[in-house]
Structure formats: C-alpha cells, structure tokens
Amino acid sequence: MFSFKIIKKDKNSKARLGLLKTPHGKINTPNIAIVGTKGSIRGLSFEIARNLGAEIFMINTFHFFHNDRYKIVDKFGGLHKFLNINYPLMTDSGGFQVFSLGFGIEHGVGKIADIFPLEKQNNADFNSHKSRLNKNQKSLVKIYEDGVEFASPYSGEKLFLSPELSIKIQKILKADIIFAFDECTSPLSGYEYTKLAMKRTHNWAIRCLNEFNKTLIRHKSNKLDINFHQSLSNQVMFGIVQGGEYQDLRKESAKFINSLPFFGFGIGGSLGKNKKDIIKVLNWTIPFLDENKPRHLLGIGEIDDIFNSIEQGIDLFDCVIPTRWARHGAGFTFKGRINLKSSKYLTDKKPIDSKCKCQICKKYSRAYISHLLKEKEIFGIILLAEHNVFWILNLFKEIRRSIKIGNFQQLKKEFLKHIK
RNA sequence: CCAGGGGUGGCAGAGCGGACAAUUGCACCUGGCUGUAGACCAGGCGCCCUUUGUGGCUGCGGGGGUUCGAAUCCCUCCCCCUGGA
Numbered sequence: 480m481f482s483f484k485i486i487k488k489d490k491n492s493k494a495r496l497g498l499l500k501t502p503h504g505k506i507n508t509p510n511i512a513i514v515g516t517k518g519s520i521r522g523l524s525f526e527i528a529r530n531l532g533a534e535i536f537m538i539n540t541f542h543f544f545h546n547d548r549y550k551i552v553d554k555f556g557g558l559h560k561f562l563n564i565n566y567p568l569m570t571d572s573g574g575f576q577v578f579s580l581g582f583g584i585e586h587g588v589g590k591i592a593d594i595f596p597l598e599k600q601n602n603a604d605f606n607s608h609k610s611r612l613n614k615n616q617k618s619l620v621k622i623y624e625d626g627v628e629f630a631s632p633y634s635g636e637k638l639f640l641s642p643e644l645s646i647k648i649q650k651i652l653k654a655d656i657i658f659a660f661d662e663c664t665s666p667l668s669g670y671e672y673t674k675l676a677m678k679r680t681h682n683w684a685i686r687c688l689n690e691f692n693k694t695l696i697r698h699k700s701n702k703l704d705i706n707f708h709q710s711l712s713n714q715v716m717f718g719i720v721q722g723g724e725y726q727d728l729r730k731e732s733a734k735f736i737n738s739l740p741f742f743g744f745g746i747g748g749s750l751g752k753n754k755k756d757i758i759k760v761l762n763w764t765i766p767f768l769d770e771n772k773p774r775h776l777l778g779i780g781e782i783d784d785i786f787n788s789i790e791q792g793i794d795l796f797d798c799v800i801p802t803r804w805a806r807h808g809a810g811f812t813f814k815g816r817i818n819l820k821s822s823k824y825l826t827d828k829k830p831i832d833s834k835c836k837c838q839i840c841k842k843y844s845r846a847y848i849s850h851l852l853k854e855k856e857i858f859g860i861i862l863l864a865e866h867n868v869f870w871i872l873n874l875f876k877e878i879r880r881s882i883k884i885g886n887f888q889q890l891k892k893e894f895l896k897h898i899k
Numbered sequence: 900c901c902a903g904g905g906g907u908g909g910c911a912g913a914g915c916g917g918a919c920a921a922u923u924g925c926a927c928c929u930g931g932c933u934g935u936a937g938a939c940c941a942g943g944c945g946c947c948c949u950u951u952g953u954g955g956c957u958g959c960g961g962g963g964g965u966u967c968g969a970a971u972c973c974c975u976c977c978c979c980c981u982g983g984a
Contacts, residue, residue: 516935537934575934589933619936632936663934719934747934757933778934799935806938807931822927852938860938 481655481715481742483773489887493765493792496882499773501567501655502713503559504534508773509789509882510875511780512537512569512797513868518562521802522864525564531837531865532872535656536566537797540648541573545631545638549648557653568654569797572645572687574661574680574719574747575778577627581620582665590778591750591757592666622662624679642683646690646716653714658745658777659687661719666749673723673749680721681735688739691716715742717775724751726763733767743773746793750779757784761791782811782874782898786891789878801871805864808852811871814897817845819863824849837869 480502487496497508513520513528516539520528525536538558543549555561558568578590586592621628626641645660661680664673718741722728736744746764750757757779768774773794779785780798788796804810808820812832817824819831830840831848839848839862851859874894881890 512934514935521935521938539935542935569934571934576936579934580936584936591933658934661934745934750933775934780933784933796934798933800933803932803935803939807940808938809932818929821929855938857938 489882491888492790494789494882494887497794503567506534508794514799517542522805522861531869537569539571541576544648549651553651569656570649570652570654572658572660573640575663578663585618586665586667592752642686643690646687657716659684659718664723664748677721677728677732684718717743717745719745719747721748723749724756729763733764737768744768745775745777747777758787765792801867802864805867806860810863811867819849820852831866837866839866
C-alpha cells in the first residue's frame with residue numbers, strides 16, 4: 480500500500496525526484512506538507528488547499544491528545560473520516576511540543592536560534608537571551624526517561640505523553656504517515672544535554688516501533704520484528720534523527736535511526752544557530768540514511784532553506800510559514816516576503832506577486848488586501864493564506880520540474896538572487 | 900443669566916504641586932515569526948543635536964499670577980456638557 484521510488488537524481492547535487500505512494504494518494508517529491516495542526520489549515524479548507532495543489536497535510540497528535548479529542552476521532556474511525564477528507568495525511572508525534580512548550584519558551588528561541596547578530600557570533604552570550612517565561616511561570620514541560628509531563632498550555636492540566644501513548648493515539652488518528660515520538664532539542668542546549676536527549680530519542684524510537692508493531696501484526700514476543708514490512712500496512716512510521724548541531728551526534732543518530740525498520744526519516748531538533756548550520760547538519764546526517772527511503776525535514780520552509788535542503792537530498796517538508804505569515808500580514812513574492820500591513824501597499828494596484836498565477840493574484844490588488852488586513856477583516860487573512868499556500872506549492876512544482884529537466888541549480892539561483 | 904462638571908500628545912482617557920516628555924488603550928511606524936500556545940510578539944511614537952546622553956528646547960484651551968518648582972494652586976478670558984430660569 481505504501482512505496483517510495485526515486486525517479487530521477489540531479490546530476491549536480493543530491494537533489495532527487497521521487498514518488499511516494501500512500502493509500503490516500505500519491506505525493507510527488509520534493510514536496511511540502513501543508514500544516515493543519517488541529518485538524519484545520521488556518522485560513523483555508525482542506526479542499527481548497529488540495530485544489531491549490533497540496534498533496535499531503537500535517538496534523539498534530541498533541542492537539543488531539545491534550546483534550547482527549549482523539550477519543551472522538553476514534554469514534555469516527557480516524558482523522559480522514561472526522562475531517563471528511565481523502566487526502567494523504569501525516570501526524571507529528573508531539574515531540575515538537577516537548578520543545579516548543581519547554582525549552583522553546585524557556586530559552587525564548589525557535590529551533591534555529593538566530594539569536595546573534597552576525598558580527599557578534601563569537602561572543603555568544605547564551606544567558607543574555609530573553610526567556611519568554613514569566614518570572615513566576617514554571618516550564619510547561621518536564622522530561623523523563625519514560626515520557627514527558629506537560630502542563631497543558633490551554634487548561635494548565637497535567638498531562639503525560641510517552642512514546643507508547645503517542646503511537647497509540649497516532650494509530651487511532653490513522654494518518655497515513657506517522658512520526659516517532661522524539662525529543663526536539665533547543666539550539667541553546669549544550670553538547671552534553673543534546674547527547675542525552677538524542678540517546679533518549681533513540682530509546683523512544685525502539686519503543687515507538689514496538690508499540691507500532693504490537694497491534695499491526697501479531698507478535699510472539701516484545702522483540703522488534705525486523706522482518707515486518709510497514710509498506711503492507713495502512714500506516715507507516717518515520718523515525719526521527721536528532722543530535723542538534725553536533726557532527727558526531729548527528730552521524731550517530733542517523734546511523735542508529737537508519738538501522739531500525741522505519742519507512743522513512745524525519746530530521747528534527749535544533750538545526751543550529753543560523754541558516755548555514757542547517758546545511759551542515761543535513762550534510763552530516765543524510766549520507767548515513769538509506770537513500771531509498773524518504774527524508775522529511777521537519778518544520779523547515781523558508782525559500783532559501785528549502786532550496787539548500789533539497790540540494791542536500793531532502794524529499795519532504797512541512798512548515799507553518801505560509802499560513803502564519805498570512806495571519807501576520809506577510810505574503811510570498813518572487814522578490815521575497817512583503818508585509819502587506821504596511822501603508823505603502825494601500826495605494827498599490829498590483830497583485831501580491833506579479834508573477835503568481837493564483838486566483839488571488841488574478842483578482843485582487845495589494846491595496847485591497849492591505850486594507851482588509853489593516854481593518855482586521857478575516858477575509859484578508861483568507862486571501863493571503865490562499866496566495867501563500869499556492870505560492871509555496873507552486874515553488875515545489877517548479878523545483879520538481881527543474882530536477883526533471885536538469886536545471887535545478889539555475890532555478891535556485893533565480894529565486895535566491897532576490898532573497899537578501 | 901444662575902448652579903454644577905469639564906477642556907491633557909492623531910483619538911479616547913489617566914494624572915491633579917516635585918520621581919511628568921506625561922500611565923494605559925486605539926491608531927500609526929519598524930522589526931521578528933521555520934515539526935502552530937496565540938489573526939501573535941517586540942520596539943518606536945513632541946521637536947532638535949550624528950543613533951549617542953543624569954543632553955537641549957517646547958509642552959497639558961489662551962493670557963496672567965503664586966511657588967525654589969505648576970498639567971496639577973489662584974485670577975481672568977474663550978469653548979464644551981448637564982440641570983434650572
């Protein structure tokens with residue numbers, strides 16, 4: 480029911496064209512999953528996103544766990560039925576929330592800590608970085624070997640999520656592709672902590688596979704069944720490589736995760752202190768991964784990072800940028816990001832992106848969208864979200880085509896010359 | 900005409916003798932956003948001096964006064980609101 484085939488390899492880079500088959504449809508790679516965390520793409524229906532060209536969507540386990548909502552989904556028979564869609568879906572495991580509700584808040588950073596002005600990078604003072612945590616507020620997350628204790632950011636209620644529970648829930652949610660429960664680390668965690676977290680993620684990976692195998696096929700023992708073929712089931716799992724920004728850890732993690740019977744790989748965790756580090760991390764990781772399996776770079780989605788990552792051999796992405804930028808008033812253009820809340824666009828009759836072929840750019844002016852955004856009309860966000868989602872999907876289309884006809888490097892140059 | 904209340908930065912609205920260039924909200928401007936805790940967050944928002952600074956200037960309806968010191972107290976004028984004739 481599942482398969483992944485490499486159709487063509489780029490001659491000048493590690494980029495590749497692939498086809499991933501799932502019971503709910505095919506995904507041409509490289510591609511990006513449109514994120515619909517709580518079972519909804521902010522600003523768009525799944526159907527519209529599908530019509531814009533989306534081939535797979537990412538939904539989040541944590542957001543169906545903290546409120547027990549997965550139990551409702553169970554009564555429907557899975558997310559596809561609950562959402563009433565028949566498109567390929569993936570679920571993240573909740574591993575990212577270990578970070579985003581934990582160190583992410585405590586350290587006040589994203590998973591790429593672009594915290595230092597370039598010239599100051601040598602004098603890095605970690606402690607000077609502002610925590611987003613109030614003085615009286617405790618971290619929302621406690622990490623144990625067995626699993627993670629969360630204080631729900633919504634209700635304050637104590638929750639406990641383990642690798643086993645994450646997989647149990649993901650099996651109930653029934654997305655086509657699920658992810659192992661990992662610990663996503665912070666760029667401000669040092670070597671020792673990152674190593675510890677990586678080891679923990681490795682143990683969890685085995686536990687995830689055990690839990691996954693348990694109910695899919697009959698098991699005589701608790702031992703991992705290395706002969707088990709996920710591709711015959713209705714669901715496959717990706718293992719996640721960790722190791723932060725450390726070469727030896729990335730290598731160790733890639734080798735270890737590669738040794739387990741996952742259908743594909745996620746590359747997660749801290750990707751370093753700046754954009755160049757992302758390339759390094761991928762370069763340390765990907766050579767140790769089975770080249771016949773799909774590689775998903777978790778959470779990345781800025782244009783230059785997409786090109787650089789595909790060049791290193793990444794097949795899949797997922798990112799909140801298209802929809803978040805829309806809510807925050809920013810739109811993709813071939814010249815980079817523009818902030819449509821800026822008053823200068825109120826008199827601009829041009830479309831968001833003059834080269835874009837989406838319906839929004841055909842019909843509406845920057846002025847109108849700017850006006851809607853300034854007036855806080857929800858329609859402005861909807862229009863921008865549609866444009867952004869189309870734009871990013873179209874970018875992937877062009878990338879696939881460029882690999883096919885052999886001018887990926889040229890396309891990359893063309894796009895990046897405008898972006899700072 | 901009488902009685903009472905009030906006029907504060909683009910707007911709303913605090914302050915009611917020194918820590919006030921003036922709380923706060925909106926608006927405005929500029930940044931940020933990468934496996935979604937936020938249609939969010941951060942900063943700026945009188946003028947001037949190179950962004951500097953325990954810097955200079957102007958400033959709380961107009962004018963005048965008291966005081967070492969006034970958005971804050973007094974006098975006067977103008978305007979607005981409420982009630983009464």
